[in-house]
Amino acid sequence: MEKVFVKVRCSHLPDGTIRPESLEWEDGQVWEITRTIHVAAPADHEFEGIRYTVLIGSAGKYIYRTGNRWYVEPVRMEVDSS
Numbered sequence: 055m056e057k058v059f060v061k062v063r064c065s066h067l068p069d070g071t072i073r074p075e076s077l078e079w080e081d082g083q084v085w086e087i088t089r090t091i092h093v094a095a096p097a098d099h100e101f102e103g104i105r106y107t108v109l110i111g112s113a114g115k116y117i118y119r120t121g122n123r124w125y126v127e128p129v130r131m132e133v134d135s136s
Contacts, residue, residue: 055101055102055127056127056128057102057118057125057126057127058080058125058126058127058128059123059124059125060077060078060079060080060117060124060125060126061077061078061124062074062075062076062077062078062117062119062124063075063076063078072119073090074087074090074106074108074117074124075087077110077117077124077126085110085111086110087108087109087110088108088109088110088111089108089109090106090107090108090109091107091108091109091114092106092107093105093106093107094107101118102118102120103118103119103120103121103125104118104119104120105117105118106118106119
């Protein structure tokens with residue numbers, strides 16, 4: 055899996071929970087995370103770290119935390135060559 059490391063602003067709750075609040079892309083664009091839907095550990099090494107399923111606007115996205123670093127998978131644009 056290719057990783058793009060990003061800045062994530064998050065809250066650290068008293069119970070130890072980490073809640074991501076916004077994501078900053080490498081070009082400086084910032085997206086507010088409106089909700090964390092699910093948090094998962096990897097099964098069978100499918101990804102590294104902890105995967106957060108979040109809502110950015112109305113779109114569900116995955117962001118990943120490994121140690122103190124956050125990353126996303128790069129978006130691949132498909133080009134129709136016909």
